[in-house]
Amino acid sequence: MSYHRLSDELEYRGISRRDFLGFCASMAAVLGLPEGAGRAIAAAVENEPKPILIWLEFQDCAGNTESFLRASHPTVADLILDSISLNYHETLMAAAGSQAEDALAQTVRDNAGKYIALVEGSVPTGANGAYCTIGGRSALHIAREVCGAAAATIAVGTCAAFGGIPAARPNPTGALSVGDAVPDVKNLINMSACPANAENITALIVYYMTLKRWPPLDQYRRPLFAYGKAIHDNCERRAHFDAGQYVEAWGDEAHRHGHCLYKMGCKGPATSQNCPVVRWNEGTNWPIGCGHPCIGCAEPNFWDTMTPFYRRLPDVAGFSVGEWVDPVGLGLAGVTTAAVVAHGVGMAVRRRVGEGASKEDESEVE
Ligand code: SF4
Incomplete structure (x- = not known):
């Protein structure tokens, strides 16, 4: 038929x-x-x-x-x-x-x-x-x-x-x-x-x-x-990044508590996609939610620019994370934490439905 x-x-x-x-x-x-x-x-x-x-x-x-x-x-x-x-x-x-x-x-x-x-x-x-x-x-x-x-x-x-x-x-x-x-x-x-x-x-x-x-x-x-947004901006572990709470080794206490994976090689600060919001398998989970760093697979020149996967990012566009992550991350604790609360991203996205995002861009195709 x-x-x-x-x-x-x-x-x-x-x-x-x-x-x-x-x-x-x-x-x-x-x-x-x-x-x-x-x-x-x-x-x-x-x-x-x-x-x-x-x-x-x-x-x-x-x-x-x-x-x-x-x-x-x-x-x-x-x-x-x-x-x-x-x-x-x-x-x-x-x-x-x-x-x-x-x-x-x-x-x-x-x-x-x-x-x-x-x-x-x-x-x-x-x-x-x-x-x-x-x-x-x-x-x-x-x-x-x-x-x-x-x-x-x-x-x-x-x-x-x-x-x-x-x-x-x-x-x-x-x-x-x-x-x-x-x-x-x-x-x-x-x-x-x-x-x-x-x-x-x-x-x-x-x-x-x-x-x-x-x-x-x-x-x-x-x-x-x-x-349109970096994974890092919507990540459920962002509060831990801002608080300077990082996983230092697989299976350590920070890993078990869901802390930031930046030091384990997370490429979330240099990768743009809505993974934290949409997730995978109908919203069941996503790599960072499972305790694995983002490998930056959505970016141009992946694989060359994103490997080794488990080495800390040396640079992020506009600033050097390698230099400022610890002091700035600690310094920002309590500021961004309030805005990006762990595990609150999913709910935030639902609210976005009501906010609208019909912003046009000059790069729009025919
Ligand atoms: S886990 Fe990755 S994306 Fe999430 S806050 Fe840490 S560095 Fe950013």
């Missing part, structure tokens, strides 16, 4: 109205939209024609796809991977071989300028693209053809957004980000992280369906709603 509008599919799949509206409200929260935006999202997502998506995989580990598939919230996986028109996805589709490649060619031909290309993985350019070929064509050839005719291209994960691990020194395959491999691509949006958070990808598509445009972006073409 085929459907054209989500409202039909929700009913068919037995997703209740209550669950659907709850999902739309959570999307509004992720996007930082004002209270009431959930209803507008619901109306748009239910009634607008579904966007046509093509998901390409190049030099990757399929971790972003896995992240989506592991989403336990029923509506997230259903809405994005199933209910929205995902016309081509090498890992998920039933078709194989020439049948699959024909489906891709037909989708591109019939929907030129209308579909959205999602790309996972970097694009190897060494040896004339021989390091990654699909159906006898190189990843570079496919990327240029598919992304070149797309209405927008979403680089999913750090490998697609910035080159990621394949592009780490010495980059033996000549791996490039999608933006570097296809420089004239229209409306490029980088959803970095290793993997990209399924909630953020979902929210991006929902934003487009609701407002018919793409959200404001930062200097690296990442949506501000997901990458």
Whole structure:
């Protein structure tokens, strides 16, 4: 049975109205939209024609796809991977071989300028693209053809957004980000992280369906709603950073009490993403919440600039943490502590729904 509008599919799949509206409200929260935006999202997502998506995989580990598939919230996986028109996805589709490649060619031909290309993985350019070929064509050839005719291209994960691990020194395959491999691509949006958070990808598509445009972006073409703040600014352990309470060794008393992981190599001060707010696995937890430092996976030049993972950051943009962390952290105790209370971030984000965050940015795409 085929459907054209989500409202039909929700009913068919037995997703209740209550669950659907709850999902739309959570999307509004992720996007930082004002209270009431959930209803507008619901109306748009239910009634607008579904966007046509093509998901390409190049030099990757399929971790972003896995992240989506592991989403336990029923509506997230259903809405994005199933209910929205995902016309081509090498890992998920039933078709194989020439049948699959024909489906891709037909989708591109019939929907030129209308579909959205999602790309996972970097694009190897060494040896004339021989390091990654699909159906006898190189990843570079496919990327240029598919992304070149797309209405927008979403680089999913750090490998697609910035080159990621394949592009780490010495980059033996000549791996490039999608933006570097296809420089004239229209409306490029980088959803970095290793993997990209399924909630953020979902929210991006929902934003487009609701407002018919793409959200404001930062200097690296990442949506501000997901990458507008440093992890350090929203971290639940920030109060301990400000109080000068640091973990000094794995399993020590400070570690058991949830103190700051900066001295254990945390890259949160140099990394922008909404991990502390959205978390992972439908908000269950996130790496720092589990006692592991942030490894900075959403930033350009990850891996080279973020390793060794367990060595203390020497510098943070604008100031040197290495020099001031102890005295300044201690000096600020009691000042920032009141503003960033441990474990209060989740509640703060819920309140943001009512504050609104429709601030526009000059880097907004068409
Ligand atoms: S754990 Fe990392 S992100 Fe959190 S306060 Fe400490 S340094 Fe900042």
